[in-house]
Amino acid sequence: REVKLPPGPSQFPIVGNLRELREVTHRSLRSLSKKYGSSLVFLKLGRRPLLVVSSADMAREVMKTLDLHFCNRPSFLAHSKFTYNRLDVGFSEYGPRWRELRKISIIELLTAKRVRSFSSIRREKVAEMIRAISASSSASVDLSKMFLALANDVVLGAAFGKSFREEERYLQTKLHTAMDETRILMSDFFFTDYFPEQLGWVFDVLTGRYARLKKTCAEMDSFLEKIIQEHLDRRNPEQEDFVDVMLRLNRDRHLTREEVKGLFMNILIGGTDTSTAVLEWTMTELMKNPAAMAKAQRELRTAVRGKHQVEEDDLPCFEFLNAVIKETMRLYPPAPVLIPRETTHPIDIAGYEIPPKTTVFVNAFAIGRDPEIWPDPEEFVPERFEKSPVDYRGRDFGLIPFGAGRRGCPGIDFGMTALQLPLANLLYCFDWELPEGMSREELDRDESYGIIVKRKNPLRLVPKKSIHMQKF
Numbered sequence: 001r002e003v004k005l006p007p008g009p010s011q012f013p014i015v016g017n018l019r020e021l022r023e024v025t026h027r028s029l030r031s032l033s034k035k036y037g038s039s040l041v042f043l044k045l046g047r048r049p050l051l052v053v054s055s056a057d058m059a060r061e062v063m064k065t066l067d068l069h070f071c072n073r074p075s076f077l078a079h080s081k082f083t084y085n086r087l088d089v090g091f092s093e094y095g096p097r098w099r100e101l102r103k104i105s106i107i108e109l110l111t112a113k114r115v116r117s118f119s120s121i122r123r124e125k126v127a128e129m130i131r132a133i134s135a136s137s138s139a140s141v142d143l144s145k146m147f148l149a150l151a152n153d154v155v156l157g158a159a160f161g162k163s164f165r166e167e168e169r170y171l172q173t174k175l176h177t178a179m180d181e182t183r184i185l186m187s188d189f190f191f192t193d194y195f196p197e198q199l200g201w202v203f204d205v206l207t208g209r210y211a212r213l214k215k216t217c218a219e220m221d222s223f224l225e226k227i228i229q230e231h232l233d234r235r236n237p238e239q240e241d242f243v244d245v246m247l248r249l250n251r252d253r254h255l256t257r258e259e260v261k262g263l264f265m266n267i268l269i270g271g272t273d274t275s276t277a278v279l280e281w282t283m284t285e286l287m288k289n290p291a292a293m294a295k296a297q298r299e300l301r302t303a304v305r306g307k308h309q310v311e312e313d314d315l316p317c318f319e320f321l322n323a324v325i326k327e328t329m330r331l332y333p334p335a336p337v338l339i340p341r342e343t344t345h346p347i348d349i350a351g352y353e354i355p356p357k358t359t360v361f362v363n364a365f366a367i368g369r370d371p372e373i374w375p376d377p378e379e380f381v382p383e384r385f386e387k388s389p390v391d392y393r394g395r396d397f398g399l400i401p402f403g404a405g406r407r408g409c410p411g412i413d414f415g416m417t418a419l420q421l422p423l424a425n426l427l428y429c430f431d432w433e434l435p436e437g438m439s440r441e442e443l444d445r446d447e448s449y450g451i452i453v454k455r456k457n458p459l460r461l462v463p464k465k466s467i468h469m470q471k472f
């Protein structure tokens with residue numbers, strides 16, 4: 001019986017053409033879906049069969065109705081290497097071990113209560129960032145760099161209870177560098193993933209990519225080992241961080257050391273670039289839309305009046321600010337095609353039959369800009385979310401920056417607080433201007449390449465202390 005596949009180019013792009021493979025992005029895949037007039041497109045990326053899903057209705061089929069058949073993850077070289085051969089939650093194969101690790105993440109690590117328990121870390125790190133901006137002597141500040149450093153520090157604080165002392169600054173810098181390199185490699189292109197395996201591996205070795213990967217994996221591993229050992233050596237922590245929890249589970253639930261480290265890699269990498277991307281794009285759009293900026297600032301400054309800093313307890317009051325964040329994630333889901341899924345066995349969908357082991361990209365970017373769902377889809381209009389029940393938690397398939405279903409993001413609360421608090425403070429404490437001589441139109445929206453799409457160029461803006469800040 002002939003299998004009926006969704007429409008698409010037979011081979012796209014040609015194996016061996018790295019440049020063309022690099023052109024496979026959320027944007028080119030959206031164009032492909034338009035070209036074939038189909039929200040399901042099937043193609044082959046080198047040796048890898050790929051299904052691209054580009055409508056909210058089909059996303060609901062894949063991540064809700066047929067979720068069980070689409071809940072595997074495909075294997076990619078860098079993901080496997082950094083997670084001890086997929087002994088983690090995020091990239092592991094669907095099965096009993098994933099289920100156990102997922103349960104631990106949800107019940108023990110990423111609960112709303114535990115996220116709240118890290119509020120003092122977030123408060124301290126955000127205050128440090130605000131002080132650094134106030135003290136900056138250069139005309140403009142590199143917000144992209146600041147956002148990434150903040151995200152790294154917040155996640156390290158929660159994961160390891162680690163606040164670096166002055167004499168440990170070199171360690172902090174080293175670790176930030178290794179984390180940055182890890183994220184780059186996890187998003188990067190490896191021949192092994194698309195070419196016949198042996199041949200691809202040879203290319204990756206010859207081009208030096210493989211050595212780079214091995215070196216960074218070893219650096220991250222030795223850091224994780226060091227932290228775990230430090231925790232084993234100390235007794236009765238005042239506040240339980242993720243390592244303490246994991247070591248307890250390591251004893252009670254017989255997690256292996258590698259599973260513990262695999263989970264850490266997810267936490268270190270899952271929550272950093274993603275929240276940095278949202279912060280960058282939000283500030284970019286607010287600079288381009290001064291009315292929205294003014295409205296968000298008015299809301300904050302009226303509610304928080306007289307305080308030095310916005311506190312976490314204030315956050316639920318900011319209806320417009322939350323609408324701004326939703327609107328940013330609609331236009332710029334940080335992982336535009338989510339984290340790839342994989343079919344577990346042959347599965348029928350919309351009259352087509354998808355073969356087993358097909359990689360699946362759900363194009364959240366295309367869905368977020370679908371004119372069938374969103375009027376004026378390319379415009380930044382946060383008001384569309386005011387008084388709207390539409391949310392990003394995986395129930396409304398028009399807005400799925402965190403995915404949905406069994407493999408949906410378990411870190412939503414952690415991620416959202418880690419970006420709401422700095423954003424609220426940036427807008428409360430400062431008025432923002434573009435660098436001298438730059439017009440609003442000239443502020444670019446160029447995108448980086450990779451699983452997580454951030455600004456390609458750093459966002460540099462000029463801070464002016466707000467009236468509230470001048471009092472302090």
Ligand code: HEM
Nearest residue numbers: 090266270271274338339402403404407408409411414415
């Ligand atoms: C703005 C912040 C974040 C965004 C946009 C985001 C987005 C995503 C997406 C799109 C997925 C795949 C969902 C799917 O396949 O349906 C995912 C999975 C995941 N995320 Fe997040 N994430 C964020 C923050 C975090 C944080 C802070 C953590 C942990 C501290 C985290 C940990 C994970 C893990 C472990 C998975 C894999 C779940 C599984 O495969 O079972 N994420 N995330």
